[in-house]
Amino acid sequence: MNDLAKNFGQNPVIEEPEFLLLLFQRFAQHAELLNFSERTIQVQRSALRLLAAFLVEKAITDIQAVTLTVLSDFQRWLFYRPTWKGAVRSATSMNRTLSVVKSFCHFLKQEGYLARDPSEDLEFAREPQRLPRNILTPQEARKIVETPDTSTHVGYRDRVILEVLYATGIRKLELMNLTPEDVNLEEELLRINGGKGGKGMPQIPPDLLKGGF
Structure with a gap:
């Protein structure tokens, strides 16, 4: 056992109960056998210290007493417990x-x-959806769309694909599932089968209706 596993239970603020020390050390040894990095084991250690603090607070002294209800209470406890910097704990941090607890x-x-x-039925906290950090400008997007050589059949096909993806926002699988019957030229709409996000009937790009670029 190396120093990392030996010291798995040591913490200047939280003193783990005796019944957890051996289990924490065995878990650390298991992580080492799986060749986990020291950083990963440190993350595990921090997470299990929080679990230990909760169990001490709730006077739970037997690992057999840790049930789904207890872990659900631990999840709520985490929500109201700030980080060591005093900040509100994010859903990502909680998860x-x-x-680790799972x-x-x-x-x-x-x-x-x-x-x-x-922990088998313990559900993770719902994390807020974030927009991508790197978003193309209209000029950059247009440059990509105009890359294919439309003088060739393959290039024309690729241009149509890029135009549809960019103009409608549909997913790759939704594009692949399109059939001629899904194209309504009279109303200039596409029918999306099995789509997500409530896209409904997106507008067909005007350049495609004109038949040229």
């Missing part, structure tokens, strides 16, 4: 901790410390 519980079941995995 990172819960992911791995820990799964390990305990595999090793026979638990009859069943109490």
Whole structure:
């Protein structure tokens, strides 16, 4: 056992209960056998210290007493517990901790410390959807769309694909599922089958209707 595993339970602020120390160390050894990086093991250590703090606060002294209800309470406890910087804990941060706890519980079941995995039905917090950081400008997007050589059949096909993707915002799979019957030239609309995001009937790009670029 190296120093990382030996010191897995040491923390100047939170002192893990005795019944968790051995389990934490075994989990660290398991991570080392899987060749996890020191950084990953440190993340695991931080997450399990939070779990230990919660169990101490709730006076839980037996790993067998850790149930789905207990872990759900831990999830709520995390939500109201600020980070060490005093900031509100984000959904991403909570889910990172819960992911470690899930791995820990799964390990305990595999090793026979638990009859069943109490985290099996534990759901992650819903993370807010974020826009991509790097978004093309209209000029950059137009440059990409105009890249294919429309004097060739393949180039013309590729130009049509890019025009439709850029102008309608449909997904690749939705584009691949388009059929001639989905093209309404009279109303200048496309019918999206099985689409997501409520796209409905997007407008056909005007350049395509003109038959040229």
